[in-house]
Amino acid sequence: MGPEAHNLEVFFFPFLAPGHMIPAVDMARLFASRGVKATVVTTRGNASLVQPAIDWANKSGRHMRLLLMPFPSSEAGLPEGCENVASVPAELQFKFMITSTPLLRDPLERLIREHQPDCIISDGFFPWTADVALGFGIPRIVFDGTNFFSNCVTHSLQYHAPSERLAEGETTFVVPGLPHRIELLKTQTPDMRAMPEAADFLRQLEESELRSFGMVVNSFYELEPEYADHYRNAMGRKAWHVGPVSLCREDTADEATRGAESSIDVADCLNWLDSKKPSSVLYVSFGSISLFTSVQLREIALALEASNLPFIWVVRDFGDSAGHEEEWLPEGFRNKVSENNSGLVIRGWAPQVLILNHGAVGAFVTHCGWNSCLEAISAGVPLVTWPLSGEQFYNERQMTEVLQIGTAVGAGAWTRRAEERELIKAEQIEKVVSRVIGGGEEAEGKRRKARELARRARRAMEEGGSSYSDMDRLIDELIEERRKIANQSVGDK
Numbered sequence: 210m211g212p213e214a215h216n217l218e219v220f221f222f223p224f225l226a227p228g229h230m231i232p233a234v235d236m237a238r239l240f241a242s243r244g245v246k247a248t249v250v251t252t253r254g255n256a257s258l259v260q261p262a263i264d265w266a267n268k269s270g271r272h273m274r275l276l277l278m279p280f281p282s283s284e285a286g287l288p289e290g291c292e293n294v295a296s297v298p299a300e301l302q303f304k305f306m307i308t309s310t311p312l313l314r315d316p317l318e319r320l321i322r323e324h325q326p327d328c329i330i331s332d333g334f335f336p337w338t339a340d341v342a343l344g345f346g347i348p349r350i351v352f353d354g355t356n357f358f359s360n361c362v363t364h365s366l367q368y369h370a371p372s373e374r375l376a377e378g379e380t381t382f383v384v385p386g387l388p389h390r391i392e393l394l395k396t397q398t399p400d401m402r403a404m405p406e407a408a409d410f411l412r413q414l415e416e417s418e419l420r421s422f423g424m425v426v427n428s429f430y431e432l433e434p435e436y437a438d439h440y441r442n443a444m445g446r447k448a449w450h451v452g453p454v455s456l457c458r459e460d461t462a463d464e465a466t467r468g469a470e471s472s473i474d475v476a477d478c479l480n481w482l483d484s485k486k487p488s489s490v491l492y493v494s495f496g497s498i499s500l501f502t503s504v505q506l507r508e509i510a511l512a513l514e515a516s517n518l519p520f521i522w523v524v525r526d527f528g529d530s531a532g533h534e535e536e537w538l539p540e541g542f543r544n545k546v547s548e549n550n551s552g553l554v555i556r557g558w559a560p561q562v563l564i565l566n567h568g569a570v571g572a573f574v575t576h577c578g579w580n581s582c583l584e585a586i587s588a589g590v591p592l593v594t595w596p597l598s599g600e601q602f603y604n605e606r607q608m609t610e611v612l613q614i615g616t617a618v619g620a621g622a623w624t625r626r627a628e629e630r631e632l633i634k635a636e637q638i639e640k641v642v643s644r645v646i647g648g649g650e651e652a653e654g655k656r657r658k659a660r661e662l663a664r665r666a667r668r669a670m671e672e673g674g675s676s677y678s679d680m681d682r683l684i685d686e687l688i689e690e691r692r693k694i695a696n697q698s699v700g701d702k
């Protein structure tokens with residue numbers, strides 16, 4: 210199907226969080242590069258996160274546009290400017306997700322009425338968009354930012370609730386019905402009985418997924434073939450894999466605009482990496498929304514000092530510890546690091562994909578957000594896994610046990626709140642990072658596997674590759690669906 214021939218218009222409506230918006234915008238760019246008119250819909254306060262990617266795509270002759278809607282802050286009972294999970298205090302994030310974002314329904318409906326897209330790819334966290342799409346008689350496709358493996362685990366846990374059947378004293382369970390034996394600690398999954406509202410929300414997500422046209426997944430078949438098959442065949446769901454979407458970027462300048470503006474001069478950061486030996490630098494970052502207490506940050510700093518490894522450490526500029534570096538940076542840390550040129554502490558936003566793709570980076574300490582995992586895989590970088598919440602403990606199992614490119618730091622408990630989290634001591638962190646970045650056979654084996662996956666990831670995105678072909682298949686199905694809908698409405702008249 211030639212680009213002009215189909216004239217398909219798709220709305221992309223991601224959840225208001227960087228970990229969802231960044232890959233959704235990349236995905237929209239990929240659709241645009243296949244001749245689809247790709248429209249990203251978001252709120253005014255989130256425009257700056259999206260605009261550079263759109264400008265970039267349009268510069269290279271693609272059809273992308275941004276449609277903005279106001280965020281009803283006062284109706285939602287949120288302070289003005291809180292339009293993204295990254296800027297909403299932890300205690301309000303759940304309310305933001307469940308009760309605030311559905312207020313976007315009217316403005317979304319207005320935009321659909323006005324622009325009449327052929328399809329909407331909306332976030333899994335917007336279950337109500339399934340009804341919106343049904344109301345307009347267009348297909349809705351779910352994008353939830355994660356992968357096949359974690360979707361299979363989530364579904365199994367929701368369906369079988371194995372942790373609720375543990376006998377007194379049992380602390381672990383095997384996730385039922387998966388292609389591999391995956392064992393989790395009870396504490397590594399949220400206790401749904403203690404969170405009835407969250408359990409109800411999960412049920413809504415599941416129901417809305419079943420009322421949708423299918424799911425589009427930021428992954429590639431060769432990465433998780435058993436789980437792509439399990440999701441489609443055993444669970445009977447329709448899905449297309451189109452990733453890693455981060456590979457859509459064209460060059461360094463393009464990469465540098467991904468997400469927020471970098472808090473470090475990108476050229477300085479890359480020059481610093483140029484001065485380091487291949488595979489010697491530890492990159493430490495925990496995504497766009499997670500926070501640590503000052504006590505935990507201090508343990509990380511002590512571990513970095515003790516490891517003697519060159520490092521780039523990204524610390525979010527948000528939350529209680531943000532303005533008080535003296536509470537968590539050991540005395541003289543910054544001076545020592547800058548005198549020895551041994552590390553960079555980036556406060557705020559780092560150009561993550563550029564860093565991961567630099568040959569000097571040898572390992573990535575990550576919270577296992579799916580984007581971070583997949584970006585590391587695409588760059589061939591092994592992981593030190595330190596999951597915190599969400600589906601991150603499932604991703605950890607996939608990285609460490611199924612793919613064997615990750616080594617666990619030893620996090621044992623799921624919680625969204627930094628102050629409730631177990632403390633991981635410097636000695637433990639240092640021991641694991643040294644093992645992963647050191648020369649031994651174990652480290653080399655993981656690096657080899659990661660590099661092989663990176664090669665396959667690139668291949669999947671090339672013309673004829675599995676993700677490239679699945680996007681073709683999806684576009685074809687959408688064109689066919691549009692034809693059916695048009696015939697039906699002629700028949701109805």
Ligand SMILES: O=c1ccn([C@@H]2O[C@H](COP(=O)(O)OP(=O)(O)O[C@H]3O[C@H](CO)[C@@H](O)[C@H](O)[C@H]3O)[C@@H](O)[C@H]2O)c(=O)[nH]1
Nearest residue numbers: 228353354355496497498558559561578579580581599600
């Ligand atoms: O300084 C930074 C910090 C983050 N990023 C980017 O921001 C994204 C972060 O996404 P991710 O690694 O998935 O982490 P979260 O922001 O925590 O993502 C949320 O969304 C993901 C997708 O649904 C889930 O897998 C996670 O559990 C959930 O916390 C990635 O593309 C990073 O490259 C940067 O570029 N620079």
